[in-house]
Amino acid sequence: MRFLKSLSGRFLILTIVFVMLAEVLIFVPSIARFREDYLMSRLERSQIASLALLANDDISPELQDELLQNAGVFNVVLRRNDARQLVLSSPIPSPITATYDLRNASAIDLIRDAMTRLVTPEPQVIRVIGDPVRMAGLLIEVTLETSELRTAMIDYGLRILLLSAVISGVTALLLFLAVRSLLVKPIKRVVGHMQSYAAAPEDARRVISPSAGVTELREAEETLKLMQTQLTSALKQKDRLAQLGGGVAKVSHDLRNILTSAQLFTDRLELSEDPTVKRMAPKLVNSITRAVHLCEATLAYGRAEEPAPALSRVLLADIVSDVIDSERLSVGDGEVSFSEDIPAALMIRADAEQLYRVISNLVRNARQAIVTTGKQGEINVAATETDDDWIITITDTGPGLPPKAREHLFQPFQGRAAKGGSGLGLNIAAELVRGHGGALTLERSDETGTAFRISLPRGGVEMG
Structure with missing residues (x-):
């Protein structure tokens, strides 16, 4: 039977x-x-x-x-x-x-x-x-x-x-012997390779080597080889990410303690009578507070995925202003100019800390791209709203993204826009936006500059 x-x-x-x-x-x-x-x-x-x-x-x-x-x-x-x-x-x-x-x-x-x-x-x-x-x-x-x-x-x-x-x-x-020799045996060989690979998919030696003489079977073997190669690479990358996640958790634990101590010192700076210190101290306190919260979130969540956003009504202009002020400290006079076109009263529903990280990642990438050219450039952050969405655009006049970066734009370790980068910034930003139910997309990227678009759904929330 x-x-x-x-x-x-x-x-x-x-x-x-x-x-x-x-x-x-x-x-x-x-x-x-x-x-x-x-x-x-x-x-x-x-x-x-x-x-x-x-x-x-x-x-x-x-x-x-x-x-x-x-x-x-x-x-x-x-x-x-x-x-x-x-x-x-x-x-x-x-x-x-x-x-x-x-x-x-x-x-x-x-x-x-x-x-x-x-x-x-x-x-x-x-x-x-x-x-x-x-x-x-x-x-x-x-x-x-x-x-x-x-x-x-x-x-x-x-x-x-x-x-x-x-x-x-x-x-x-005769037909039975011919089919068994030309089809059944090669199919059993492919099945055997699949079973062997399934036993240890991380072992690249178990990836099939196409050898069938029948055209259709050869195409199937080549497709299987491509799938196995991609899966093996993805598993290795997953292991690296898991190891990186463990390392980040350890670093976050110690960094949180360091930043907590720094936060105590910045509290004393707010008492200074120096006008410059009084103006810069609140921003320094906000930056250290965000860093502490990020470390705590990493330790609390304990996985590579980001925690769910804590949605609340936030004033978008304040978040963008904090991002731009922080980035201005990283450039010299006249190298990069920043502009914003945010309605002063625009309130959106989002996680303030996560949205700050999204916009900060995009603005920082734009700033680094302009600085590497050695020429002056401009970064603009603008926002509008429709009946269904809040739209935030980050535009720069930099050199544009390299072709490889555009091909693997939101993939970790592959979508590096600048030499020496990890490729995690855009991946983190896209994941945070998805957590809000929105989408991060590349509108354009060429020799005249790059433009990213953040769409956050209003979801029928009453903001009044």
Whole structure:
């Protein structure tokens, strides 16, 4: 039963069935042709017997009976010179039941008459009409009994069926061996490679090496190799990310303690009477507070994914102002200019800390891209709102993203826009935006600059 469920077993059965079907289609016209030849041979024998009688009128009745027996008929009628003549005759044991004219019989008529004779076991007397051979008259007509005809047809049919069965068996065996060699074995080899790879997908040595000679199987093996290679690479990257996550958690633990101490010192700076210190101290306190919160979130979550955002109503202009003020401290005078086009009263529903990180990542990337060119540039942050979304765009006049960065834009360690970068910034930003139910997309990037678009859904929230 297991063999019959296999590809080889089912193919063997189908081959036998189809070959037998083909043989049956050959068997039917073969039987019809055999019957026609049988009847034509009786007409030829009868013609020879009648010519012998015409050549010598003194043939005895005993010799006439012998001629009829050798011809296998009861009587013979010839039509010569428009005259119909009963040449040989003997008593007919029963009435004539059917007449068959072989002169203009179609293939369908011959097949129908042959099948009718096979399924009719009772002996009958029939009349057969045909053309004499070698133009020896206009018509020849004989009567004969069908028992010998049917017996001969059955014997011929059995031999045809036996030969068909042998041909079917040999053909099926040859096709079975061919399919097993050309298809089944290569498929089993592919399945074996898949099972071996599944046991240790991190082992690059288990990736399949295409070797099939059949075009379709070769394409399947090449596709499988590509999938296995990509999966092995992804698993290795996942391991690196897991290791990185463990390292980040450890660093975050110690960094949190350091930043907490720094936060205590910055609290004292707020008491200074120096105007510059009084102006910069709050921003320093905010930056250290954000760093402490980030470390705490990393430790609390303990995984590579970001925690769900704590949504609240925030004033977007304040977040953008903090980002731009922080970035201005990182550049010299005149290197990069910052501008913002944010409605002063625009309130959006978001996690303030996470949104700060998103905008900060994008602005920092833009600033670094402009600085690497050694030319002056501008970064603009703008915002609008529609009935469905809040739209924030970050535009710069930098050199644009490299082709590889655009191809792997939001993939960690692959979407690096600047030399020495980790490629995590855009990945983190995209993940944070998705956590808000929104989307981060690249609107354009060419030699004139780059523009990113942040879409945050309003979700029918009343802001009044």
